[in-house]
Amino acid sequence: MEGKTIFITGASAGFGAACSRSFALQGNRLILTARRTDSLLRLQEELAHRCDVRIIPLDVRDREAVHGAIASLPERFRDIDVLINNAGLALGLEPAHQVDLEDWETMVDTNIKGLMYCTRCVLPGMVARNRGHIVNIGSTAGAWPYPGGNVYGATKAFVTQFSRNLRCDLLGTRVRVTCIQPGMAETEFSRVRFKGDDDKAAGVYAGAEPLTAEDIADTVLWVVNRPAHVNVNSLELMSIDQAWGPLAVHRTADQAGRGD
Numbered sequence: 532m533e534g535k536t537i538f539i540t541g542a543s544a545g546f547g548a549a550c551s552r553s554f555a556l557q558g559n560r561l562i563l564t565a566r567r568t569d570s571l572l573r574l575q576e577e578l579a580h581r582c583d584v585r586i587i588p589l590d591v592r593d594r595e596a597v598h599g600a601i602a603s604l605p606e607r608f609r610d611i612d613v614l615i616n617n618a619g620l621a622l623g624l625e626p627a628h629q630v631d632l633e634d635w636e637t638m639v640d641t642n643i644k645g646l647m648y649c650t651r652c653v654l655p656g657m658v659a660r661n662r663g664h665i666v667n668i669g670s671t672a673g674a675w676p677y678p679g680g681n682v683y684g685a686t687k688a689f690v691t692q693f694s695r696n697l698r699c700d701l702l703g704t705r706v707r708v709t710c711i712q713p714g715m716a717e718t719e720f721s722r723v724r725f726k727g728d729d730d731k732a733a734g735v736y737a738g739a740e741p742l743t744a745e746d747i748a749d750t751v752l753w754v755v756n757r758p759a760h761v762n763v764n765s766l767e768l769m770s771i772d773q774a775w776g777p778l779a780v781h782r783t784a785d786q787a788g789r790g791d
């Protein structure tokens with residue numbers, strides 16, 4: 532798969548940075564976006580000897596900025612072959628009745644609306660060229676609930692269903708859509724979720740072997756490199772140290788001892 536144009540959101544860290552490195556190794560043209568310009572510049576410097584890299588400081592929540600960034604791409608970057616909708620975040624792990632409403636809004640604006648804006652801007656070109664691949668980064672949190680997952684998990688459920696619905700709309704075209712649904716992976720994700728509390732973030736992975744950003748990049752590369760007639764609809768992956776829990780049961784104190 533050489534010489535494709537790959538647009539990656541959230542390229543400044545974690546999965547996005549790892550995907551940038553993997554796709555660079557195959558000599559593609561990269562458009563790397565995120566809010567942190569310094570991290571993007573470092574990545575561009577690292578990858579420039581391997582491929583053509585364009586960086587665009589971009590907040591995916593800003594609809595006009597997304598539109599402007601894509602509309603003003605130079606000719607050689609204009610025909611985007613692969614859009615990796617990766618930018619996203621979780622904020623907090625509090626129960627729903629205690630969360631900061633702004634955190635919920637930030638997750639909706641980034642994980643849902645940002646992904647919608649990028650998709651809507653890139654998709655018409657893909658359909659016109661009758662080729663392309665949209666890879667959306669969902670999460671196990673979109674399928675499997677957990678305490679404190681409230682809006683984060685719901686935004687990822689949106690990503691799963693939006694991905695499926697896109698394929699319905701695209702049936703009859705050669706445009707592919709895949710939703711990757713990783714479980715626990717060690718990146719900056721938990722530091723962001725716990726707002727810079729490194730100890731709390733480290734606790735998420737302590738004593739376990741989480742997925743790595745490179746595991747996810749390998750997976751994205753694999754789905755994109757399937758033959759053009761193969762659409763991987765969704766792919767869920769977890770660390771060997773993670774699995775589902777039992778359904779929770781709340782017991783009142785006087786009933787808790789019954790059956791002993």
Ligand code: NDP
Pocket residue numbers: 540541542543544545546547564565566567568570589590591592617618619620621641645668669670671712713714715716717718719720721723744
């Ligand atoms: P990181 O925090 O390491 O990276 C997140 C990336 O998203 C950063 O590059 C960040 O860049 C970017 N980003 C966040 N908000 C915005 C915004 N408003 N506009 C543009 N870019 C933004 O986390 P991961 O790599 O782990 O997460 C990547 C994706 O994978 C997310 O969608 C996450 O929900 C999902 N995911 C993560 C899992 C995990 O356990 N790590 C598991 C399952 C899914 P910057 O701050 O520079 O803008």
Ligand code: 8X3
Pocket residue numbers: 669670671672680713714715716
């Ligand atoms: C990230 C995985 O389990 O922290 O999407 O929600 S989890």
